[in-house]
Amino acid sequence: MDKISYREAIREAIREALEADERVFLMGEDVGHYGGCYAVSKGLLGQFGEQRVRDTPLSESGFVGAGIGAAMGGMRPIVEVMTVNFSLLALDQIVNNAATLRHMSGGQIGVPIVFRMASGSGKQLAAQHSHSLENWYAHVPGIKVLAPATVEDARYMLADAIDDPDPVVIFEHVMLYNNVEDLPPLRSDFDAFKAVIRRPGKDVTLIAYGGNLHKALSAAEQLAGKGVGVEVVDLRCLRPLDSETLFASVRKTRRVVIVDEAWRTGSLASELSAQFAEYCLWDLDAPIKRVCSKEVPIPYPAHLEQAATPQVEEIIAAINYVLGNTY
């Protein structure tokens, strides 16, 4: 199996989509001549030209809305909104149009579009460039939300998203782009919209997604040394939630910790916790712990950025807490 980076995996997925379907095109700020703000689309302009790898002006609401219109017109746009931070300027189009048109029109008009956005913190980009707003999107009926955490998912999720007749938002965590992993061939049972158990365990369920899956896995690894069996669930699809897989794991381990880089209050971690409190309450042997970001805009200095966001030690502490191992 050859190793490639998360960035390359997404690029190959986009290339494949552009080659496979005339209706697909990539559009966004600096996706073309600049090569993408995180170099994801580097080289694609040369291969596909300015029509299909389209640089846009700084007009988030405008080009996101244009993508929606193009999808209504029979295209299959991949719209890159550089980062989720800037998507705040395009939310009206995404929520009031993309997510709503099918319903408002009584099922007549679909919007088959894919929105790609970098998200998360870790690069010391400070308060306006480090948002994790996954739950804002996961809250909205009419859209689907994906968070590839592995090179494999970066490579294969896009195709499912493009095939989907409804709007799909894909969050690419900024700390993942340089990750290099083995790329397996596409599995016949690959499904972008289901959660996956990344590591089985019997003692506690640890749920994470996107940029935090790897922190969860190393926490599990460290605890394995201490004989603790941590079952790591990669959420992958943030809307619709794959509750079956989640409930099955929690019912088995009876303990759960959720990692989410978003601010804790009102996070997706809270939604998962609420579902367990409603449907698995009698299965729980411990309070549900959420390891999230502190209630503060992300600060610039490394030590404060780290302190503000979920770290392996905190995850381990939370697991020990739900296991009753209080030190």
Added chain:
Amino acid sequence: MDKISYREAIREAIREALEADERVFLMGEDVGHYGGCYAVSKGLLGQFGEQRVRDTPLSESGFVGAGIGAAMGGMRPIVEVMTVNFSLLALDQIVNNAATLRHMSGGQIGVPIVFRMASGSGKQLAAQHSHSLENWYAHVPGIKVLAPATVEDARYMLADAIDDPDPVVIFEHVMLYNNVEDLPPLRSDFDAFKAVIRRPGKDVTLIAYGGNLHKALSAAEQLAGKGVGVEVVDLRCLRPLDSETLFASVRKTRRVVIVDEAWRTGSLASELSAQFAEYCLWDLDAPIKRVCSKEVPIPYPAHLEQAATPQVEEIIAAINYVLGNTY
């Protein structure tokens, strides 16, 4: 005690603020010559003039940002964003500037501003005009969020919001404007930022806010007839959450139902549930039930709008469920 409407209560609160403080002004679409889209500011233009009751063009991001700048410049703006539905166009200013400036500037720059927005459904305004996005706002550090449900709160919360040195968002549910209730004099212990027990009860805690408080109260009333003691907690302040009051009630009743008009997935109800699952798990004698909107954009026809949003019967059913009274 004289009776006044929720609409009049807000108008009087604004009038009082404009009379009391030179720095206060009201700005928004049609707040002046039209009298406010829900007639809240009717008559204020005549009393205070175009400078202090300022009509704006259709430019949500522009005038919301202008309000932020005016607050930085020493004013105390009350910015009306007609409805939360249109605030999607101003979220960048609210989240990336209003909520963040104090932190990004290391505490130097505060933004003492109040954003008023109508919200919610019930008037058959369909998918683009019926949003309940309270949890989007409650998710963001740096802002505070209020939801007056009573005429008393409509009348007195605004003053606390204006006195607050940080941005405060006030949601006015569209179905409340015509409510007429007794207006008591301002209590010495009035605090806009705390939850309040609207009706004590020993059997189950029922949490609601804004436009749904009254549904909660009537559910409680009906169940009282059946001998069930429902404790109704009016959340009032959606950020920061008054967890103490909430936990105390839940620890007493050991059962809880949360009513929230937002789509269930990712709602503020989920946040409350998660907090109970983390801090009150051993106090619970029943799963936590959330009565929220269904996962669908709000439809136009009355019967579907009703079916999509929380209703008294559902609240009663949820309470019976947590009480183990399954029929």
Added chain:
Amino acid sequence: MKIHLSKADLHQRLRSMLRIRRFEERCAELYTQEKIRGFLHLYIGEEAIAVGVIEVLTEDDAIFATYREHGHALARGLDIRAVMAEMYGKQSGSSLGRGGSMHIFDRSKRFYGGNAIVAGALPMAVGMALADQLQGRNRVTSCFFGEGAVAEGEFHESMNLAVLWELPVLFVCENNGYAMGTSLDRSESEMSVATKAASYGMASRSVDGMNVIEVEAAAGEMCQAIRQGQGPQLLECQTYRLRGHSMFDTQLYRSQEEVQQWLDKGPIVLFRAWLQQSGYITDDELAQIEREIEEELQQAVEFAEQAPFERIEDLCHHVYAAELR
């Protein structure tokens, strides 16, 4: 410029405007009877614009409109019964009743709503035109919006994208002087549409929106230019809203005198008078048209009255193409 219309054409224009007028007058009644709920924005006084512009579109062209779109829907030839049923929120409505007055859609007619966020449709119109350009289809996408929308950032971004990418869009600004209660002078620092268009390098025209023939002639020329690859065009139609913004409007912001003056300048009064004076139509023909419209309208109302509501069990349908389990 002149266009040549046969007597039949002229009758058709009048009929089309009258049909919209009578439809909405009926809607206003039905609103007071609470058969129609929610927001109801009447197009009364502005009919010449939808009729004049849509007349020059082919069935391959697309239309994006606002929440004030009944006129556009009818002019586009949507089934009047389905439109009325939509007002009622019935399953036989053009959007299954889920949209109501503000969200009339008909994909088969390339009628894309029915959009209730001011300026929200402009970027979509740009994208629809982009889809045509990329797929090599010579089509026009028309996009109607009020003058109030011009202050929105989305107007700015859409104009720029349309010209930058040379997209086949006909932007139609329905300038009725008010955005709810805000008069144009209180919303725009520069009111000349030509000057605004120039700042994007966009071709533009401003016409009397009360004159259906003038609107049709201008729209015709602009669509031709677009089809010839001359890029997007902006057509401003000066008009006036003879009724309130919506059924809730108490109209504190304008005087009765002002409204009165405009009543005599309405598109139907003027056109009908001109047809009569120039002998293009007889009183009998007029009465005949009114009768036919009245009948059609009566049938539409009966259809809507009898139409079923959707089942509550189906509430969560049409959120996703394949309903999620």
Added chain:
Amino acid sequence: MKIHLSKADLHQRLRSMLRIRRFEERCAELYTQEKIRGFLHLYIGEEAIAVGVIEVLTEDDAIFATYREHGHALARGLDIRAVMAEMYGKQSGSSLGRGGSMHIFDRSKRFYGGNAIVAGALPMAVGMALADQLQGRNRVTSCFFGEGAVAEGEFHESMNLAVLWELPVLFVCENNGYAMGTSLDRSESEMSVATKAASYGMASRSVDGMNVIEVEAAAGEMCQAIRQGQGPQLLECQTYRLRGHSMFDTQLYRSQEEVQQWLDKGPIVLFRAWLQQSGYITDDELAQIEREIEEELQQAVEFAEQAPFERIEDLCHHVYAAELR
């Protein structure tokens, strides 16, 4: 127009530009040493704009800038040590280190950032000017932004509001020809700023942003007009970014030749040469200025190196005025 500057003034302008240049050259080094992290956007090549404009502002005037604001901060007279400490993320930084390169603030200097959302500061500048107008203070609010920001809806909304309400704002468009890798011709359908300004009825000027004297003269006249109540003004300064957009930029979008040509047209090269040729400055004086700047910079770096980091326990401070329990 001409302005009269003494020899001392001329030296000061050169020093001010050199000071910014040397500061940023040092920052670039410190970035490769990983002392400075995150995004670092250098103003190298554009110094004449901040120096020329800010020179004409009084201490009562306000400044809003972008993420490319080091030059504006230094020209405004922020403590160079505090600015350097901010780059390091230290507690002695102008924003306690919480903001970093993109978020330099100093309320005492009415320096309002340091804003990293393109065009995000324009509405705030409009509001700041509104506060001055409402409180009867005769002040100017200056707002710097790149030509890329012109495509954003917030530019459109802000221009309209500023003129509509006759607010005292000096909008300064730093047109360096590129928005990251997107050249102006790929982002604007109409590139003349004068035409754009006209669409809002706003007074505008376009000047050579490489000529500090020309910038200062134009800014001076425009500020005077603003103080006299003539309303907002838009000043376009044509310039060029001699370095990459940020430290990550591989500059695939422009040729080395293009950059080379501009190197000789930089604001410092030109101005220094002119001063020397016209005998306004001797080599000794020049060397003296460079030495003094070097010393000051050295001290700033040492200050930043020695400055403490904020305590992790204080992480959640400064989110609200009164910290919430």
